[in-house]
Amino acid sequence: MDTYLQALQTLLDQTVPHCRHIGLRVLKAQRGQEGLGAAVMQLKWREDLVGDPDNGSLHHGALTTLADTTGGLAIYTSLPTGTPLATLDLRLDYLKPSAAGGTLLCHAQCLKRTQKVFFMRAEIYQGPADLEDSESDWQHSLGAPSAAPPLALATGSYIITSLGFAPSLQTAAQTATQTAAAHGEAP
Amino acid sequence: MSVPSASKKPALVSLTERLKTEKRFQEIDQAIPYAKFIGLKTEMRPSGPVSLLPFRAENIGNSTLPAIHGGVIAAMLEHAAAIAFLWHHEKQAMPKPVSLNINYLRLARPEDIVAEGQVIREGRQTAHIAVSAWQESPEKPIATATANILLSMPEV
Numbered sequence: 001m002d003t004y005l006q007a008l009q010t011l012l013d014q015t016v017p018h019c020r021h022i023g024l025r026v027l028k029a030q031r032g033q034e035g036l037g038a039a040v041m042q043l044k045w046r047e048d049l050v051g052d053p054d055n056g057s058l059h060h061g062a063l064t065t066l067a068d069t070t071g072g073l074a075i076y077t078s079l080p081t082g083t084p085l086a087t088l089d090l091r092l093d094y095l096k097p098s099a100a101g102g103t104l105l106c107h108a109q110c111l112k113r114t115q116k117v118f119f120m121r122a123e124i125y126q127g128p129a130d131l132e133d134s135e136s137d138w139q140h141s142l143g144a145p146s147a148a149p150p151l152a153l154a155t156g157s158y159i160i161t162s163l164g165f166a167p168s169l170q171t172a173a174q175t176a177t178q179t180a181a182a183h184g185e186a187p
Numbered sequence: 188m189s190v191p192s193a194s195k196k197p198a199l200v201s202l203t204e205r206l207k208t209e210k211r212f213q214e215i216d217q218a219i220p221y222a223k224f225i226g227l228k229t230e231m232r233p234s235g236p237v238s239l240l241p242f243r244a245e246n247i248g249n250s251t252l253p254a255i256h257g258g259v260i261a262a263m264l265e266h267a268a269a270i271a272f273l274w275h276h277e278k279q280a281m282p283k284p285v286s287l288n289i290n291y292l293r294l295a296r297p298e299d300i301v302a303e304g305q306v307i308r309e310g311r312q313t314a315h316i317a318v319s320a321w322q323e324s325p326e327k328p329i330a331t332a333t334a335n336i337l338l339s340m341p342e343v
Contacts, residue, residue, distance in 0.1 A: 018256040021245040050220040054197040059221030060284060061262020068258045069248075087257045090289045 029077050036110045037077035041070040043104045056100025067154035070108040071120040090156040103127035118158045123150040238267040240300040255295040264332035268316040271304025282336040293329040
């Protein structure tokens with residue numbers, strides 16, 4: 001995992017407790033052209049996230065958290081550090097239940113930005129059952145996900161708020177680099 | 188929580204029926220692992236069931252503000268919609284949400300949240316449910332949602 005992704009993951013783990021709680025991982029993130037960022041995140045199946053015990057599919061709430069966070073991250077990649085971002089609205093279409101076991105992948109893309117408001121679209125796919133952390137297993141490219149139909153579609157708008165301030169990516173990146181150095185790894 | 192083996196109904200449908208009959212409907216959350224994971228509870232009030240989400244630090248989505256994660260709020264709204272539907276629906280069919288529309292209206296502070304759903308329209312194939320979630324008072328919703336539900340009638 002490169003330094004930028006590691007910094008984003010550290011940022012999420014430190015400042016978004018629920019993401020750590022549910023096990024969300026950043027797989028890709030890029031600022032994109034004209035500040036229209038994109039991101040890919042993964043959510044591994046866990047028994048405690050099941051919504052329907054009859055088929056073992058994940059609760060829609062877990063899918064919504066995945067879509068909301070990936071969408072927010074896609075937008076956040078193109079914002080100056082410390083910009084406070086809030087979800088204004090979110091719509092989800094549930095196309096089919098997720099499989100019991102395996103991994104879900106969410107691709108999110110910022111489609112339009114204005115001074116205050118950002119529009120994003122996201123899709124959730126059933127990932128390969130054996131997708132592990134190694135990046136070589138991960139062949140999907142941003143904006144061109146797998147040929148299989150998605151499990152869920154999400155569209156949402158986000159707004160830069162006046163409340164508080166968002167965590168600083170720069171600080172998180174520094175922390176990640178320091179952590180890596182402390183463990184004797186190359187940054 | 189065992190289900191008679193002769194029954195072809197999904198376990199959750201059978202359980203829902205039994206809990207309603209035994210007036211223990213608020214125990215429905217215990218059958219859904221994710222509901223337990225975020226700490227969702229159902230409370231019976233004279234008007235019907237409401238959903239409660241007691242504050243938990245693990246549900247925070249922004250530790251700087253701090254605020255509860257929008258995904259958790261969405262989960263609660265959808266759960267409250269399903270509970271409202273199950274309570275009002277005579278045939279006990281298990282709802283399958285097709286889509287959910289959420290509006291985030293206020294910052295969800297690190298406190299308990301209450302949500303209540305209302306069945307706006309129930310047709311033969313679909314139902315439309317409106318949900319509102321609040322902290323301080325019902326007049327100050329932190330989020331609202333509408334859910335479209337596909338009715339899956341168990342075979343008689």
